[in-house]
Amino acid sequence: MAYIIKGETGDWELVIGLEVHCQVISNAKLFSGASTKFGAEPNHNVAFLDAGMPGMLPVINEKCIEQAVRTGLGLKAQINEYSEFSRKNYFYADLPLGYQISQFDKPIVGEGTMVLDLEGGETKEVGIERLHMEIDAGKSQHDQHPSKSYIDLNRAGVCLMEIVSKPDMSSPEEAGAYVRKLRSIVRYLETCDGNMDEGSMRCDVNVSVRKVGETELRTRTETKNVNSVRFVMQAIEAEAARQVEVYEDGGEIVQETRLFDPTKGETRSMRSKEHAHDYRYFPDPDLLPLILPEGFVENIKKTLPELPDEKKDRFINELGLSPYDASVLVAEKDKADFYEEVAKGRDGKLAANWVITNLFGALNKLGKGIDESPVSAENLGKLVELISNDTISGRIAKDVFEIMIETGDDPEKIVEEKGLKQITDTGAIEAAIDEIIAANQDKVEEIRGGKGKMLGWFVGQVMKATQGKANPGMVNKLLRDKIMG
Amino acid sequence: MTKLTHLTLAEARDGLKSGDFSAVELTKAHIDAMEANKDLNAFITEMPELALEQAASSDAKIKSGDAGAMEGLPIGMKDLFCTEGVRTTAASKILDNFIPPYESTVSGNLKKAGAVMVGKTNLDEFAMGSANITSAFGNVKNPWSADAGKDLVPGGSSGGSAAAVAGGLCLAATGTDTGGSIRQPASFTGIVGLKPTYGRCSRWGIVAFASSLDQAGPMTKTVRDSAIMLQSMAGYDVHDSTSAPMDLPDFEAALTGDIKGLKIGIPKEYKVDGMPQEIIDLWKKGEDMLKDAGAEIVEVSLPHTKYALATYYIVAPAEASSNLARYDGVRYGHRAEGELESLDDLYCKTRGQGFGDEVQRRIMIGTYVLSAGYYDAYYAKAQKIRTLISQDFKKAYETCDVILTPTCPSAAFGIGENEDDPVKMYLNDVFTVPTSLAGLPGMSVPTGLSEGGLPLGLQLIGRPFDEETLLRTAGVLETAAAFTAKPKMLGA
Numbered sequence: 001m002a003y004i005i006k007g008e009t010g011d012w013e014l015v016i017g018l019e020v021h022c023q024v025i026s027n028a029k030l031f032s033g034a035s036t037k038f039g040a041e042p043n044h045n046v047a048f049l050d051a052g053m054p055g056m057l058p059v060i061n062e063k064c065i066e067q068a069v070r071t072g073l074g075l076k077a078q079i080n081e082y083s084e085f086s087r088k089n090y091f092y093a094d095l096p097l098g099y100q101i102s103q104f105d106k107p108i109v110g111e112g113t114m115v116l117d118l119e120g121g122e123t124k125e126v127g128i129e130r131l132h133m134e135i136d137a138g139k140s141q142h143d144q145h146p147s148k149s150y151i152d153l154n155r156a157g158v159c160l161m162e163i164v165s166k167p168d169m170s171s172p173e174e175a176g177a178y179v180r181k182l183r184s185i186v187r188y189l190e191t192c193d194g195n196m197d198e199g200s201m202r203c204d205v206n207v208s209v210r211k212v213g214e215t216e217l218r219t220r221t222e223t224k225n226v227n228s229v230r231f232v233m234q235a236i237e238a239e240a241a242r243q244v245e246v247y248e249d250g251g252e253i254v255q256e257t258r259l260f261d262p263t264k265g266e267t268r269s270m271r272s273k274e275h276a277h278d279y280r281y282f283p284d285p286d287l288l289p290l291i292l293p294e295g296f297v298e299n300i301k302k303t304l305p306e307l308p309d310e311k312k313d314r315f316i317n318e319l320g321l322s323p324y325d326a327s328v329l330v331a332e333k334d335k336a337d338f339y340e341e342v343a344k345g346r347d348g349k350l351a352a353n354w355v356i357t358n359l360f361g362a363l364n365k366l367g368k369g370i371d372e373s374p375v376s377a378e379n380l381g382k383l384v385e386l387i388s389n390d391t392i393s394g395r396i397a398k399d400v401f402e403i404m405i406e407t408g409d410d411p412e413k414i415v416e417e418k419g420l421k422q423i424t425d426t427g428a429i430e431a432a433i434d435e436i437i438a439a440n441q442d443k444v445e446e447i448r449g450g451k452g453k454m455l456g457w458f459v460g461q462v463m464k465a466t467q468g469k470a471n472p473g474m475v476n477k478l479l480r481d482k483i484m485g
Numbered sequence: 486m487t488k489l490t491h492l493t494l495a496e497a498r499d500g501l502k503s504g505d506f507s508a509v510e511l512t513k514a515h516i517d518a519m520e521a522n523k524d525l526n527a528f529i530t531e532m533p534e535l536a537l538e539q540a541a542s543s544d545a546k547i548k549s550g551d552a553g554a555m556e557g558l559p560i561g562m563k564d565l566f567c568t569e570g571v572r573t574t575a576a577s578k579i580l581d582n583f584i585p586p587y588e589s590t591v592s593g594n595l596k597k598a599g600a601v602m603v604g605k606t607n608l609d610e611f612a613m614g615s616a617n618i619t620s621a622f623g624n625v626k627n628p629w630s631a632d633a634g635k636d637l638v639p640g641g642s643s644g645g646s647a648a649a650v651a652g653g654l655c656l657a658a659t660g661t662d663t664g665g666s667i668r669q670p671a672s673f674t675g676i677v678g679l680k681p682t683y684g685r686c687s688r689w690g691i692v693a694f695a696s697s698l699d700q701a702g703p704m705t706k707t708v709r710d711s712a713i714m715l716q717s718m719a720g721y722d723v724h725d726s727t728s729a730p731m732d733l734p735d736f737e738a739a740l741t742g743d744i745k746g747l748k749i750g751i752p753k754e755y756k757v758d759g760m761p762q763e764i765i766d767l768w769k770k771g772e773d774m775l776k777d778a779g780a781e782i783v784e785v786s787l788p789h790t791k792y793a794l795a796t797y798y799i800v801a802p803a804e805a806s807s808n809l810a811r812y813d814g815v816r817y818g819h820r821a822e823g824e825l826e827s828l829d830d831l832y833c834k835t836r837g838q839g840f841g842d843e844v845q846r847r848i849m850i851g852t853y854v855l856s857a858g859y860y861d862a863y864y865a866k867a868q869k870i871r872t873l874i875s876q877d878f879k880k881a882y883e884t885c886d887v888i889l890t891p892t893c894p895s896a897a898f899g900i901g902e903n904e905d906d907p908v909k910m911y912l913n914d915v916f917t918v919p920t921s922l923a924g925l926p927g928m929s930v931p932t933g934l935s936e937g938g939l940p941l942g943l944q945l946i947g948r949p950f951d952e953e954t955l956l957r958t959a960g961v962l963e964t965a966a967a968f969t970a971k972p973k974m975l976g977a
Contacts, residue, residue, distance in 0.1 A: 048587060052811035054580070055567045055589060055690040057725050087807050089855070091832055098810020151815070280855035282864060285696035285804055287726050 003171030004212065005244050011212040012244045015220070016175050016205065016236060017129075017167035020182055021160045022192035023136070023200035024067045030135050030159035031058030031101060038198065042152040050138075050157040052096030057286050058085075064159040065290065067191040068108050068133050069300050071161055074189045074307055075128050077112025081292045085133075089280040094138035094151050102134035102162075104281040108290065114165075114185070115309055116177040117331070121323035126178055127166030136160050161192070167206065167217070172233035179203060179229050180331065184308050188333050196227050203232050205260075208253070209243045219253040223260050223267050235260035239267045311336055319348030328356055335360075335370050341377035342384060351384045358398070362405050374408045375401070383411040396420050396468055423470045426478070432465045433458075433478055447483055455479060489514035490653035491975070494558055494710035497656055501547055501557050508547065508557025512540035512601050515559040519603065519654045522628075522974070527649040528604040529564045529622045530572050539601040546599065555717050556599030561649040561658035564605035565612055566592040566701070567690040571602075575692040576610045576620035579812045579819045579839025589690025590722045591659065591701045598717035603655050607645030610841045611809065612666055612694045615913040617644025618904065619843040627674055627897050628652035628972040632938050637897040640670030640913075646704045647674040653975055657705040657714050661691060663698045664797050665893075665917025668929040668944055671704055672892035675931040675940030675970065677959070678704045679711045680917075682950045683924030684729035687722030693808040695801035696727075698921050708930065708960045712736035715952065731950060739953035740960040745779035747958065750885030754790040755916060757894070764891045764941065767933045771889055771943040774965035775958065785881040785888065789873045793919040796874065798911060799854050799867035800922070805844075806851025812839060846907065875923040878946075887958045888946040890916050892929040896939035916944060926952050930959045932966040940970065 005012040029036055032047035049056040072079050086104035109131035116124045138156035142149050163182065169175050183194035183201060194201050208220035221243070226235050238260070243253050258267040283289075306314075308330040315326035329352060330336045343351035359380060363373060383400060386392045392400065392415055400411050400420065407414075415421055423429060436458060437444055447454045455476075462475045489511050492500065500506055516533045536559060543557035567573045567585035574580045588596065596602070609619040616638035617625040625644040627637035628651045639648040643660030647670035650658050660667035662680035671678025679702045686701040693699060703714035716736050722728045751772060756765075776782050814820035814835030821834030840848070854863035881888065893913055903910045920927035926949070929942035943962065947955030 051816055053587075053817070054573070054575070054583070054585070054692040054811070055688070057689050059724060059726050089807050089810060091810065091813065091829075093813075093815055093828055096811060096816060098813065099807055278857045280807070280852065280857075280860075282803060282807070282855055282860070285727075286693075 003173070005209070005240060007244050007248050009248055012209045012240075013212050014170050014236065014240050015167045015208045015210065015217055016169040016171075017220075018165045018169070018175060018178055018206070018232075019204040020163045020179065021202045021204075022071070022163060022182075022186055022194070024064050024159040024161055025191055025193060026061060026063045026067060026159055028061050028063070029157040030061050030064050030133065032157045033059070033061070034157060036158050040154055042150075042154060045154040046156070050096065050153050052098070058101060058284070060287065060290065061159065064133065065108070065292070066300060067159070068131060068161055069292070069297055070189050070304070071163070071186060071191045072109030072112065072131055073297070073301055073304055074185045074191075075109070075112035075114055075131065075163070077128055077131065078110035079292070079297050080106065080108055080110055081297075082106065083108040083290045085284045085287045085290065086281045087284045088134075090277055092137065093149060094140045094153070094156065096138065096153065096156060100134055100137065101284055101287070103132035106289075107132035114178065114181055116174055116181055117312075117327040118173065118177055121327060123323075124174060126168040126174075129164040129166050131161050131163045134160050134162060172236040175205065175236055176229045176233045179232055181308070184331050184333075188305055188307055196229070199227065202227055205232060205235050205239070207236055207239045207243070209240050209247070219255050221253065221256055221258050221267070223258045224270065226260050231260060231262050234262065234265060235267060238265055242267065305333075308336075315348075319343060319352070321348060321352050325352045325356060332370070338370050338373070338377045342381045344381065346381060346384050347388050350388060351381070354380060354384055358401055362401075366405075374406070375404045376408070379404060379408070379410055386411055386415060390422060390424065390471065391415065392420055392422050393468070393472055395472075396422065420469060423466055424474060426474065429462070429466070429470050429474055429478055432462050432470070433475070433482055436461045436465065437482060444483055455483070458483070488653075490518045492656065493706045494555075494656045494713055495707065497558055498555070498713070502552075508540040508543040508601065509537060511557060512536050512559045512603065515603055515653075515655050518652070522652055522654060525626045525628060525648050525652055525654070526623050527607055527625055527645045527652065527654055528561070529574055529576060529607050529620075529645070531604040532571060532602060535571070536601050536603045543599050543601060553597060553599030553717075555595060555713065557601060558599070558657070559601045559603045559655050560595065560714075561604055561606040561646050561655040562592055562602050563608055563643055563646050563659050563661055565608060565661050565692045566659060567692065568592055568602070568605065571605065573605065573692070574622070575612070576608045576622055577839065577841070577844065578621040579836070580692075581621065581819060583818050585690075587690060590687035590724065591691065591718050593690075594720065595659070595717050600717065606643070606649050606658055609642035609644065609666075610844050611692065611805070612642040612661055612663055612699075613805070613843050613847055614641040615665070615669055615910055616898075616900075616903065617641040617670070618900065619841055621841060624900055626900070628974050629674065629897060629939055631973040633897075633899070636900045637939070638673065638900050640673035640893075640897060642666040642670075643678075643704060644670050647671055647676060647678070650674070650676050650704050650706060651972060657703060657710055659701060659718065660704045661694075661699055661701050662917075662921065663694050663700075663801060664921045665914040667702045667704060668892050668917045668927055668942070669913055671929040672931070672940065672942030673897035675942075675968065675972070676704060676706055677708055677711050677928070677930055677963070678702065678942075679715060679928045679952070679956075680920070680926060681715060681719060681952055682729070682926045684727055685719045685926070685950065685952070687720070687725040687728045689722055689724040695804040696808060697804060698801060708956060708963045709737065709740055711928070711959070712740060712956050729950065734953050736952060736956055739957050741957055742961060742964065743779075744775065744958055744961045747780045747887065747954070748885040749775050749780045749782050749958070750785035750881050750888040751782060752785050752787045752790065752881065752888060752890060754787050755890045757915065760891075760894060763935055764894060767941050767943065768889070768891050771932055771962060771966070774962060775889065778961045778965060780958075783885050785885055787874075787877040787881060787919065789870060789877050790919055792870045793874055793922055794911060794915055796867045796870045797914070797918040797922060798850070799863050800871060802847040802851035803855050803864050804851070806848045806855065809840075809844070809848055812836065814839070843907075871922050874919055878919075878923045878925060882948050886948070886954055890944045890946065892916060892942040892944040896935040896937065896941055920944075920946050925949055926955050928955055928959050930962050930966070931968040932962065933968065934970055940968070
């Protein structure tokens with residue numbers, strides 16, 4: 001469904017592009033060798049270079065290059081064997097060098113594509129414009145002292161990948177799906193931990209609006225540092241609505257940087273015009289051009305894991321899942337791995353239902369992640385198997401599952417101990433049926449008189465009499481035989 | 486015995502080895518000379534106590550047979566090299582209280598070789614200048630001033646190092662050369678200055694001026710001294726991505742004195758209009774001396790020479806404007822005091838107070854040439870011309886081995902002269918700048934005296950990483966020129 005804003009003057013559509021900064025997983029910073037460990041005391045992970053001391057020089061950390069290439073491959077993107085680092089010059093207190101070492105016109109990764117998983121299992125392809133590497137700045141803290149600002153340089157020099165999409169998205173939902181998918185891919189690749197609340201993934205949102213049917217792009221704004229999927233979607237909604245209002249009031253949109261205020265649900269202008277930055281990019285003379293050695297990319301390619309899209313295809317084609325179920329399961333690698341263990345050698349669809357509906361539901365309620373699941377994949381697999389081989393019914397299985405969530409016990413043990421095995425003995429079921437028929441002759445007549453629905457009532461009574469253990473299929477069949485004759 | 490301060494580095498090395506004198510005596514002699522010649526203002530920071538301590542430890546090492554290649558030899562260190570625990574100013578007010586917690590690779594290499602550091606030498610602020618008149622710590626006086634009867638500049642930016650070596654305050658000194666900062670002051674003070682190939686010496690720990698051009702090198706009394714000192718300074722450094730991962734040849738061994746069959750290129754484009762006759766004559770004299778030694782003289786063409794100076798004054802300030810952005814008063818160095826309205830106010834006041842006029846001028850030029858709308862017209866074009874200049878040399882080296890040119894268009898001038906017009910000052914570097922842009926090794930060898938009795942140098946330019954041929958040729962030129970003149974102040 002297209003996302004349209006109905007205005008006074010007509011229908012408006014959105015054009016959205018995202019720039020996502022991903023903090024690269026590496027032990028050391030991009031150029032200084034200082035540790036990247038999260039949570040260190042302020043200004044403890046700082047090398048002389050990070051503090052901008054005179055005469056200090058950058059040396060590339062090869063691990064970071066590897067991670068960027070890996071991410072590029074995961075985005076099915078062009079890997080540039082020749083790239084350059086440039087200086088982006090600006091003054092700020094938490095930028096000790098007075099410039100950010102970044103990549104400008106020759107990034108390490110070029111165009112690629114990403115497939116978004118949308119509501120109801122639909123997909124949409126979004127272009128990747130580029131991925132470039134750069135160093136992070138430090139952190140200014142303005143709330144520690146009444147008249148002073150404090151600076152923590154632990155983050156200064158940490159390697160970031162900036163991944164820029166093409167302006168291919170047209171709704172907040174698509175933008176949300178983009179961020180989720182990107183997060184999923186970098187987590188699969190283990191190139192970024194994707195934790196937006198810790199700031200290891202940060203989003204800049206480019207939005208413009210135009211009348212439906214227009215082909216030219218209008219002026220866009222960039223809303224900086226939006227730090228959750230929900231905020232990305234809210235920021236787009238708010239910014240698009242603002243732009244439509246401006247246009248409809250006869251105004252013009254200014255190309256500018258804005259900030260999203262989640263408490264007010266609105267964006268506001270960040271910089272005034274007189275502070276418009278001229279970054280004076282030029283190739284960093286302290287660093288030689290980056291030329292990837294022969295075989296570098298190939299070697300990384302060999303170590304790529306199965307990525308969510310391929311996994312999803314396999315789940316659909318080999319395990320018979322619906323596209324929706326498959327995309328839910330592959331979104332996070334540990335969930336997909338869990339599911340695969342449950343489904344191994346068993347009914348894939350049934351396993352998917354149990355993992356998605358029952359397990360994820362229960363974990364949600366408990367507020368736990370898959371890694372903290374009280375039910376192991378092995379035990380959930382056994383439960384699926386007990387259902388498949390008619391040892392227990394689906395209904396009983398739900399009770400067993402409840403116990404498993406509480407105790408983490410093996411379902412076979414639970415079924416055994418509680419005597420929950422399904423009754424498949426025709427004689428036992430027949431006896432129960434006869435008793436109920438005898439006590440409810442009037443209802444039998446009603447069924448015979450055409451009220452077929454009453455049969456359900458009888459099934460319920462039989463199940464009750466057998467404490468739910470009777471095989472429901474057999475109960476149905478025997479009842480039908482006996483009543484309808 | 487000659488005065489210890491009149492020895493060359495090689496002579497002093499041999500004297501120490503044979504026990505003619507101790508490192509402490511040698512160092513003491515130079516410290517006394519430093520004391521006696523404070524008017525030269527060659528040093529920003531003198532380190533007599535530390536030097537004597539080092540010398541004593543050198544004596545112990547010499548005795549125990551653990552002597553390094555430059556053990557016990559007193560040298561000056563340009564105050565652009567960060568020295569651990571010793572104030573490093575870059576001759577700027579903005580760093581006047583900066584004490585680095587680390588040692589630059591080159592000064593560390595020299596330390597390891599046993600060299601004794603007597604002090605940090607004066608220079609143009611951030612190495613920006615050709616006369617050592619932009620230092621926040623005052624002008625340096627050329628030791629040849631008495632010969633001219635007026636105060637002369639020592640050249641720049643390594644003016645303090647040049648004056649200290651020429652004036653006998655240390656046996657040798659480090660310099661750095663971005664567009665001629667080793668070669669021009671060497672020429673002005675009658676000493677040998679070698680700018681090695683870009684990448685030969687590590688830049689790690691040297692306060693950066695223009696990263697793609699800066700290169701450290703020795704400033705010495707003789708060519709042999711130059712070879713000895715380069716050996717200890719140079720080498721690959723993993724901390725500098727632009728340093729060359731190459732083994733070092735034995736530079737002193739390259740001084741065979743034999744240049745028979747070597748082809749010496751004379752670039753016709755260096756015969757610039759208005760070049761003083763004495764420079765033309767000196768150049769011809771150098772040509773003849775090398776020819777007499779068995780070399781073959783060939784004319785070569787470096788057609789893009791005329792663009793070199795303009796190119797340099799775009800590239801160097803551009804890089805400087807970015808390199809000097811870190812001096813913001815936030816973490817170290819000078820910081821504006823008093824009422825500050827904002828962060829921008831802190832920057833403006835700190836940098837306005839901390840940087841001198843020439844530095845501010847170059848930051849502004851650099852900022853301008855990199856700014857949106859001008860980048861293509863200036864910086865991008867300058868880079869293209871830089872490539873053409875490199876290609877000029879590459880082509881020239883198809884027909885010659887070493888190129889011979891004057892080092893500067895004139896002898897040392899008086900303090901106060903050329904100061905009204907920055908462009909006139911920049912012209913000092915007209916012969917040295919192309920070499921820097923091409924990253925080639927260049928060397929100034931004192932070859933004669935001007936009409937006014939002041940030293941003049943000739944420049945030799947070598948192929949990349951061929952300092953050996955360069956030194957060999959310089960050695961022959963030195964021998965043939967037999968430049969023995971000393972400034973009057975030495976009383977020799």
